Amino acid sequence: MAAKSYHLWNPFTVMDEFLKIKGFGPATIVRGDGPYVYNARGTRFINGFSSLWNVAIGHGRRELVDAAAKQMQELAYASCFRQVHPRAIELAAKLVDITGGRYQHVYLGTNGSEAVETALKMARQYHRQSPVPSDHGRYKIISLRHCYHGVSYGVTSTSGLDSDEAKFGPLLPGFVQIEPPYCYRCPYGKTQYPECGLACAHALEEKIQSEGEQTVAAFILEPIMGAYGIIVPPEEYYQVVGEVCRKHGALFIADEVTTGFGRTGKLFATEDWNPAPDILCLAKAISSGYLPLAATLATDVIYRRFLGQGNQFEHGSTASGHPVCAAVGLANIDILLNERLPENSAEMGARLISRFQELSNRRMQIGDVRGRGLMIGIELVGNRESKEPLTDKATFDIVLDLATLGLLVYYRRNILEFLPPLIIDDTIVDDIVKAVDTALETGLKANLARKARLAKEFAASKLG
Numbered sequence: 001m002a003a004k005s006y007h008l009w010n011p012f013t014v015m016d017e018f019l020k021i022k023g024f025g026p027a028t029i030v031r032g033d034g035p036y037v038y039n040a041r042g043t044r045f046i047n048g049f050s051s052l053w054n055v056a057i058g059h060g061r062r063e064l065v066d067a068a069a070k071q072m073q074e075l076a077y078a079s080c081f082r083q084v085h086p087r088a089i090e091l092a093a094k095l096v097d098i099t100g101g102r103y104q105h106v107y108l109g110t111n112g113s114e115a116v117e118t119a120l121k122m123a124r125q126y127h128r129q130s131p132v133p134s135d136h137g138r139y140k141i142i143s144l145r146h147c148y149h150g151v152s153y154g155v156t157s158t159s160g161l162d163s164d165e166a167k168f169g170p171l172l173p174g175f176v177q178i179e180p181p182y183c184y185r186c187p188y189g190k191t192q193y194p195e196c197g198l199a200c201a202h203a204l205e206e207k208i209q210s211e212g213e214q215t216v217a218a219f220i221l222e223p224i225m226g227a228y229g230i231i232v233p234p235e236e237y238y239q240v241v242g243e244v245c246r247k248h249g250a251l252f253i254a255d256e257v258t259t260g261f262g263r264t265g266k267l268f269a270t271e272d273w274n275p276a277p278d279i280l281c282l283a284k285a286i287s288s289g290y291l292p293l294a295a296t297l298a299t300d301v302i303y304r305r306f307l308g309q310g311n312q313f314e315h316g317s318t319a320s321g322h323p324v325c326a327a328v329g330l331a332n333i334d335i336l337l338n339e340r341l342p343e344n345s346a347e348m349g350a351r352l353i354s355r356f357q358e359l360s361n362r363r364m365q366i367g368d369v370r371g372r373g374l375m376i377g378i379e380l381v382g383n384r385e386s387k388e389p390l391t392d393k394a395t396f397d398i399v400l401d402l403a404t405l406g407l408l409v410y411y412r413r414n415i416l417e418f419l420p421p422l423i424i425d426d427t428i429v430d431d432i433v434k435a436v437d438t439a440l441e442t443g444l445k446a447n448l449a450r451k452a453r454l455a456k457e458f459a460a461s462k463l464g
């Protein structure tokens with residue numbers, strides 16, 4: 001494609017650098033098949049991050065194509081504003097069913113940002129309509145610093161990052177953060193769980209007290225922080241923060257946009273949390289990305305506060321409950337359940353983690369291997385003792401190397417992230433480990449090999 005005909009403005013992309021490389025390697029993807037994606041020349045890549053953590057069932061499933069086509073013919077669009085259609089009703093019922101009765105009401109949307117934005121507005125309005133007048137002043141949202149909940153203004157305001165403030169500030173008032181449960185680099189200066197006393201979880205109570213209990217509407221978290229580098233807290237963390245929310249009357253919101261639908265080896269990462277979250281945000285694998293779909297689930301206690309004249313949830317968008325997206329979501333969930341993909345995620349994830357751990361005996365750049373199910377991170381270091389992070393450039397070289405070896409991974413700072421489709425088998429696990437082993441090989445030999453592979457790729461790309 002000639003550069004002058006390129007009008008697309010890519011999200012989160014350094015455009016001037018990207019335009020130079022968009023014809024090479026995996027920068028333009030034209031086709032997908034199961035766990036693989038292909039570029040225009042037919043080079044095959046393992047889709048090691050499921051096309052943005054999205055395509056859980058893999059590419060090319062006929063059932064979803066058929067579900068979309070059938071629904072488009074029957075009813076291409078109808079809204080859920082004071083109206084309804086069968087697919088939205090069925091999808092809501094399915095989500096209530098598969099979340100084990102913890103939630104009874106489902107707001108449908110189209111992306112993860114919307115699912116979380118909806119949860120935040122729901123939490124504030126819930127308190128505003130409390131029969132207890134002293135709760136009306138609860139508006140603050142507490143979150144984990146460095147969290148990623150999406151791109152709209154409310155959810156952007158949860159990150160607590162100076163870089164967001166610098167680019168988009170002023171961010172919204174009423175958003176406060178505690179430090180994340182990052183055990184490998186504990187922000188509280190502790191060295192080990194359980195000796196740390198879970199300072200990161202108890203920080204929530206301290207924050208609620210210092211902000212003033214009667215000002216706090218909700219605490220939100222990702223069960224495993226994805227964008228920040230696969231941050232997995234000890235199991236006890238969830239119970240402690242959940243109990244703190246209960247004790248202080250704050251709603252407990254779980255953002256399962258990435259962890260939901262089997263990613264962590266369970267259908268939902270939150271399914272055995274006690275206390276359970278009050279609001280659950282879902283997107284991505286709810287439709288495996290075949291069409292945009294999201295959901296915000298709430299308990300009956302929350303929903304009932306929105307009943308009665310003037311109390312309605314003052315929120316919605318044209319595509320809320322879109323029938324074609326709902327039909328595709330239903331077909332996708334059937335596949336996830338019938339093919340026991342959460343179970344496969346648990347099994348393949350355990351295998352991948354243990355293989356990476358073995359690899360860490362030989363590859364000294366591996367500082368930490370962590371994750372649950374098929375949501376796995378490898379933190380790369382220049383020095384294991386000091387945990388000095390591998391530089392951005394060295395990490396990017398490894399990511400490039402992996403691409404030339406036929407494996408696409410997501411990366412953030414010095415962390416490689418592996419979130420492949422939940423359908424992968426032993427062979428693909430072994431292929432992933434082999435590629436990582438080769439890419440982490442240090443010294444001249446690896447550099448020469450990398451150059452040779454890149455040269456081959458460039459030459460072929462010119463021919464193509």
Ligand SMILES: Cc1ncc(COP(=O)(O)O)c(C=O)c1O
Binds near residue numbers: 112
């Ligand atoms: C945990 C989490 N929440 C929310 C979002 C935002 O979802 P979307 O990009 O669909 O708006 C993401 C996206 O990666 C995410 O990982």
